[in-house]
Amino acid sequence: MKNMKRRDFLKTSAGVAxxxxxxxxxxxxxxxxxxxxxxxxxxxxxxxxxxxxxxDEDQYxxxxxxxxxxxxxxxxxxxxxxEDVRPKAAVAANxxxxxxxxxxxxxxxxxxPEKLVDVTDLANYLGKKYGGWYPVGEAYLRPNGxxxxxxxxxxxxxxxxxxxxxxxxAGFNAFxxxxxxxxxxxxxxxxxxxxxxFALGNxxxxxxxxxxxxxxxxxxxxxxxDNKVIINSPQTIKALEYAKxxxxxxxxxxxxxxxxxxxxxxxxxxxxxxxxxxxxYYAAKTSKDxxxxxxxxxxxxxxxxxxxxxxxxxxxxxxxxxxFKHSKYPKAAKEFIRFMMEEEQFGPWMQxxxxxxxxPLVAYEKNxxxxxxxxHTPYRDAMKIMRPIGYAGRLGxxxxxxxxxxxxxxxVAEAASGSKTPAEAxxxxxxxxxxxxxV
Amino acid sequence: xxxRRTGAxxxxxxxxxxxxxxxxxxxxxxxxxxxxxxxxxxxxxxxPLGLGVWLGFTxxxxxxxxxxxxxxxxxxLFGDAVARLSLFNTLFYTVVASVIKFALGLWLAxxxxxxxxxxxxxxxxxxLPFIVPTALSAIAFWWIYDAQFSVISWALTExxxxxxxxxxxxxxxxxxxxxxxxxxxxxxxxxxxxLLAGLQTISPSYYxxxxxxxxxxxxxFRYVTLPLLTPxxxxxxTFSVLFxxxxxQLIYVLTRGGPLNATHLMATLSFQRAIPGGALGEGAALAVxxxxxxxxxxxxxxFGLQRRAWQQGGAx
Numbered sequence: 001m002k003n004m005k006r007r008d009f010l011k012t013s014a015g016v017a018x019x020x021x022x023x024x025x026x027x028x029x030x031x032x033x034x035x036x037x038x039x040x041x042x043x044x045x046x047x048x049x050x051x052x053x054x055x056d057e058d059q060y061x062x063x064x065x066x067x068x069x070x071x072x073x074x075x076x077x078x079x080x081x082x083e084d085v086r087p088k089a090a091v092a093a094n095x096x097x098x099x100x101x102x103x104x105x106x107x108x109x110x111x112x113p114e115k116l117v118d119v120t121d122l123a124n125y126l127g128k129k130y131g132g133w134y135p136v137g138e139a140y141l142r143p144n145g146x147x148x149x150x151x152x153x154x155x156x157x158x159x160x161x162x163x164x165x166x167x168x169x170a171g172f173n174a175f176x177x178x179x180x181x182x183x184x185x186x187x188x189x190x191x192x193x194x195x196x197x198f199a200l201g202n203x204x205x206x207x208x209x210x211x212x213x214x215x216x217x218x219x220x221x222x223x224x225x226d227n228k229v230i231i232n233s234p235q236t237i238k239a240l241e242y243a244k245x246x247x248x249x250x251x252x253x254x255x256x257x258x259x260x261x262x263x264x265x266x267x268x269x270x271x272x273x274x275x276x277x278x279x280x281y282y283a284a285k286t287s288k289d290x291x292x293x294x295x296x297x298x299x300x301x302x303x304x305x306x307x308x309x310x311x312x313x314x315x316x317x318x319x320x321x322x323x324f325k326h327s328k329y330p331k332a333a334k335e336f337i338r339f340m341m342e343e344e345q346f347g348p349w350m351q352x353x354x355x356x357x358x359x360p361l362v363a364y365e366k367n368x369x370x371x372x373x374x375x376h377t378p379y380r381d382a383m384k385i386m387r388p389i390g391y392a393g394r395l396g397x398x399x400x401x402x403x404x405x406x407x408x409x410x411x412v413a414e415a416a417s418g419s420k421t422p423a424e425a426x427x428x429x430x431x432x433x434x435x436x437x438x439v
Numbered sequence: 440x441x442x443r444r445t446g447a448x449x450x451x452x453x454x455x456x457x458x459x460x461x462x463x464x465x466x467x468x469x470x471x472x473x474x475x476x477x478x479x480x481x482x483x484x485x486x487p488l489g490l491g492v493w494l495g496f497t498x499x500x501x502x503x504x505x506x507x508x509x510x511x512x513x514x515x516l517f518g519d520a521v522a523r524l525s526l527f528n529t530l531f532y533t534v535v536a537s538v539i540k541f542a543l544g545l546w547l548a549x550x551x552x553x554x555x556x557x558x559x560x561x562x563x564x565x566x567l568p569f570i571v572p573t574a575l576s577a578i579a580f581w582w583i584y585d586a587q588f589s590v591i592s593w594a595l596t597e598x599x600x601x602x603x604x605x606x607x608x609x610x611x612x613x614x615x616x617x618x619x620x621x622x623x624x625x626x627x628x629x630x631x632x633x634l635l636a637g638l639q640t641i642s643p644s645y646y647x648x649x650x651x652x653x654x655x656x657x658x659x660f661r662y663v664t665l666p667l668l669t670p671x672x673x674x675x676x677t678f679s680v681l682f683x684x685x686x687x688q689l690i691y692v693l694t695r696g697g698p699l700n701a702t703h704l705m706a707t708l709s710f711q712r713a714i715p716g717g718a719l720g721e722g723a724a725l726a727v728x729x730x731x732x733x734x735x736x737x738x739x740x741x742f743g744l745q746r747r748a749w750q751q752g753g754a755x
Contacts, residue, residue, distance in 0.1 A: 087714045090502035111717060112502045201608075202695035204715070253586020255698035256608030265587045397500055397717055404716035405521070406697075413699055419611070428520070435515065 032129035034122075034338065042332035044075045047089070048103035049082035049319070052156065052356055053282045059352030063345040070339075073332050082317075083204055092324060100327035101336065106403070107388070109141055109150040109320050110395035116149045117323040117330045119337070123148035126341050131363035134383040140318055143395065151337050152360035153319040156277045157382030158209045159301040166194040166272040167300075175300070179217055179242060179307040186249035189272050196273025197250040197265065199257035200413040205317055206259050207409040208389070210275040210304075212315035214246075215239050215408055216387060217307025222402060222433055223393035229437050231411075232430035238308070240415035240422035247416035255417055267292065275304065277317075278356050278379050285354075301378040303385065312385035319357065358382035393437070402436045494723035501717040512724035521700050522725060525708040529729075531615065532704060533684045536622045540679055541672075543623065544630025549660075551631065552638045562632070569628040577692035580621040584608050584693065608694050611701030618702050621689055626682065630675055637671030638664070677740040681733055705729050 046064075051057035057079070064075050078099070080088060085104045092098030093112040109116060123142070127133050137152035138145075162175065170188035189195055199206040215221065220236030223229050247254075251271050253261075263280050265271040274280075284296035304314050323333040339345060341361070350359060351369045355376050359367065360383055370380040390399025402408075411429035414420040420428065461467045495512055499505030516522040547565065555561055568576065583590055584607035592604035607617045641664065649659045687706040690696060696703030696711065703711075705725055713722020 083715060086717075087501060090717065093502040094504075111500070115502070201697035202700075204695075251587070252604060253606050253609040255610070256584075256586055256606070256614065256694065258695060258697075261586070264585075268587065270587045401712075401716045401718055404711060406700075410699060413697075417699070419699055432519075432521070435519065 032125050034125045036331055036335055036338070038071060038073060038332035038335045039329045042073045042329035044073060044101060044327075044329060044332055044336055045099040046075060046077045046101045046103070046336070047085060047092075047099040048077060048079050049085050049105070050079040051353075052277060052279050053353050055282075056349070056353035056356055059349045060340075063340055063349060066345065067336060067339045071332075071335065073329075073336070075336065089322070092326070096324075096326040098324070098326070100324060100329060100333045102322050102324070103153060104320055104322065106318050107140065107390060107395035107400050109322050110143055111397060111400060113143065113149045115325055117325055117327070117333070118147050118149065119151055119323060119334060120146070120148045122334050122338055123151055126151070126338065126361060129363075130341075130343070130361035133360055134362065136318070136383060136386050136388055137360045139388045140395065141320055150320040150322040151341065152383075153321050154357040154360045155316040155318045155382050155386060156205075156356060157358040157379035158275055158277055158314065158316045159303055159378045159382075160273060160305075161266065161276045161280050162196070162273040162300055162302065163194070163295075163298050164300045165298050166192070170194070175302040176305055179305045182305040183242070183245055183249075186246060186273065190249040194272040195249055195251045197254045197257070197262060197271045198275055199259065199262055200247075200254045200409070200416060201257045201261075202406050202409065203257060203259045203261075204404075206257070206262060206275065207406065208403060209315050209317065211409045211412040212387075212389065212391075213275075213304045213313055214243055214307075214412060216313030216315075216391065217305070217309055218242060219307075219309045221391055222408065222429075223390065223399075223437060225392050227393040227398065227437050229430055229433045231408075231433055232426045235308075236411075236426045236429075237422045240412065240425055242307075243412050243416040244418065244422065255413055267295070269295065278354060278376065281375060282354055282356070299375065301375055303378050303381065312381075314382070314386045315389060316358070316382045316386045318386070318388065355379050398436045402433050405432065405436070407432045407436075491723045492727055494720050495727040496724075497720045499720040499723075501714065501719050505720050508720070512721050513728070515721065516725055516728065521703065522705075522708065524700055525696075525703040525705050525725075526728075528615065528702060529684060529704045529706075530732075532619055532622070532686070532702075533680060536619045536626065536683050537676065537680050539619075539623050540626045540630050540683075541676055543627045544675075545634055547627065547631035548634035548638055549664075551635050562635070566628045566632055568625050569632075573625065573688040574692060576625060577621065577689045580617075580624075580689075581693050584617050584621075609698055611699055614694055614698055614702050618690060618693055621693065622683060622686060625689070626679060629682075630679055633675040634668065634671060637668050637675075641667045673740045677737055680736045680740075684729065684733060684736070 048060075051060075061077060064077055067073065068075055082105060085102065086108055088098070089102045089104045089108055090111060092102065093115040096115075123133070133152060136155075141150040141152055142148050160175065166189060167175065167185065170185065170192045172185050172188065176182045176185050186196055198210045200211075201207060215231075215236060218235050218239035220231060220233055220239045222231050251265065262271060262274040262276060263283070266274050266276070266280055267283060278301070281296060281299050281301070284292045284299060287293060287296075303312060306312055321337050323330055323337070327333050340349075343364075346359070346361075346364060347367055350357065350364065350367050354373075355367075355369045358379055358381075359365065365380055370376050388395060389403050393399060407429050411425045414428070415422045415425040494505075496507055496509060497505035498508045498511070551558070551562055551565065582588060586604060586606060586609055589604060589607060591607075592601070595601045596604070606613055608614045645663045645667070646659055649663055654662070685706050686704060687710065690702055690704055690707045691710075694702045696707045700708075705728065709722045709725040709729075711722075712718050712725060716722070
């Protein structure tokens with residue numbers, strides 16, 4: 001039954017795509033040239049993260065099939081839970097065996113750049129053809145400013161997901177754009193008995209995403225450009241004081257929340273505001289349950305509010321595509337990634353997942369999925385306004401280790417819950433981070 | 440049988456005789472039969488353990504080989520507040536859960552040893568929590584403890600006993616106790632069934648003799664049951680402590696070590712540092728740090744609970 005609904009949905013979104021078909025509005029750069037002859041008899045193995053929304057995987061595999069039909073190159077796609085891809089990719093890099101292409105997350109490519117095929121030519125071609133890469137893609141995958149060690153796939157955009165009716169009932173007509181207004185809204189919602197909540201447990205995705213936004217929004221950061229740990233700063237303490245106020249308005253139990261909790265609570269109507277990918281809305285919209293379909297109409301999205309830092313400071317789950325040097329068919333692998341990134345494949349894929357993955361190439365902003373439903377629109381800018389994890393330092397083992405150890409999440413949770421004062425929490429985070437960033 | 444190649448036959452015969460003598464020798468034969476098991480243990484236990492110990496002395500990262508750094512990882516962990524907290528959590532978790540598992544297990548075993556109706560069915564049912572894969576029962580507990588969907592909180596609210604949901608996993612001490620409760624639920628059947636087996640080996644004639652002497656039920660338990668049960672208790676509790684100390688799945692599903700690292704055990708922290716964090720060397724060092732505690736537990740049960748010579752295979 002659920003499947004039927006999803007199919008219906010896919011049909012509608014395909015219809016939408018057809019209506020909006022015809023050339024996109026940007027002018028393609030005619031000078032973008034690509035010539036590449038895949039090795040004869042090439043076969044490819046691709047390892048990717050397991051889908052968050054069903055439409056993603058269906059369309060991805062359809063694109064893969066199309067690639068095989070066109071080129072005769074066989075492709076086997078395996079998928080694993082996204083947190084398990086990281087160790088597998090590392091082992092592949094270390095042992096020199098395993099999949100030819102791995103789609104992984106965040107700063108993985110920066111852990112073993114020397115094991116990856118240089119894809120500068122491909123990145124240049126795609127960038128030229130599709131309006132350029134967003135800077136954050138370069139921050140992750142062009143560490144020396146010259147060579148690309150992977151091709152950005154995009155990011156799982158993260159926005160504030162909220163219930164419009166409850167916001168209005170709390171006396172707000174539009175979602176606040178700044179952190180002060182946001183706090184006021186959260187207080188009003190709490191008073192009305194419809195509080196919001198954000199994950200403060202060891203939630204690898206949701207926890208890191210919103211606590212980094214909070215830290216950065218007040219001008220705090222873990223490290224500076226030279227990887228010097230500077231988290232124990234007045235800005236951080238301001239952020240933590242803000243977190244403490246904000247936490248007073250949360251639904252109970254957020255300290256225990258892992259990645260799935262906010263989705264569950266939101267879809268059950270127990271949480272009016274949270275931060276999440278578009279998957280909550282997708283689940284409600286494609287549900288068979290009339291209550292959820294009704295809720296979908298009431299769900300709205302907004303970008304994370306802007307704090308004293310004055311600029312958007314979001315963190316989203318970044319996805320890369322890496323070709324390993326141990327691959328016997330690097331040219332075929334490049335061809336595969338090129339094919340999947342071209343408009344004919346990438347566009348329908350974005351539509352099938354209703355924008356779960358935000359494009360890494362500027363031109364794809366024009367994809368109709370972002371405008372067909374205004375509720376999708378905030379996710380369009382996820383790549384444009386995000387910062388890399390480990391901002392503003394260099395990416396590598398230190399940034400990966402610090403994030404995996406939940407240093408920022410724990411710091412915010414400690415201060416928010418009152419188990420430590422903001423000053424103590426910041427000092428503790430400084431000490432913990434220094435151990436990772438020691439030379 | 441005519442022999443044409445006498446020289447060759449002589450050596451062949453010698454070899455054959457040697458082999459048959461060897462096969463008659465109990466020790467040699469025993470060694471031979473142990474060989475496959477020994478090889479398996481060497482390959483799948485000794486080698487990984489040795490590798491783990493070695494990694495603990497290097498700065499190996501996932502995806503990159505490491506160099507020998509001596510005790511640096513251990514020094515690092517010693518100075519790390521989260522690692523020290525995980526040690527405390529592990530000890531607390533193990534001690535509390537093991538003591539309660541022992542008490543409940545013994546009690547359950549004594550009950551099951553009586554003549555209860557549908558004895559076999561009841562015994563089978565008791566084993567269920569132990570049979571269900573931990574990952575599955577942990578997910579059940581995850582829902583039971585959920586901040587929004589907890590059935591316990593729901594029932595208590597409906598009964599009017601509480602006015603807000605219990606924050607089972609969101610408060611450090613609640614979370615510690617909740618994970619311990621889940622561990623106990625899972626571990627009691629193992630203790631109970633093993634102790635029940637031990638109880639059934641005790642001959643009824645001891646109890647008859649004791650009751651003829653006018654011993655009270657408590658005295659029977661204290662002076663007959665308990666002494667005869669100690670060897671089993673020693674073995675069962677050693678295993679129970681080892682399982683509890685190295686618990687991973689339950690914590691990983693329920694809390695991932697949160698909130699505020701209050702339920703991070705050494706095993707979960709070791710995984711977090713080594714695999715998602717990429718610091719294989721440090722994670723290995725943390726895992727190796729568990730070994731002395733485990734050895735201590737084994738030695739304690741060996742020397743502490745098996746005091747009597749006859750329990751160690753000698754004469755009393």
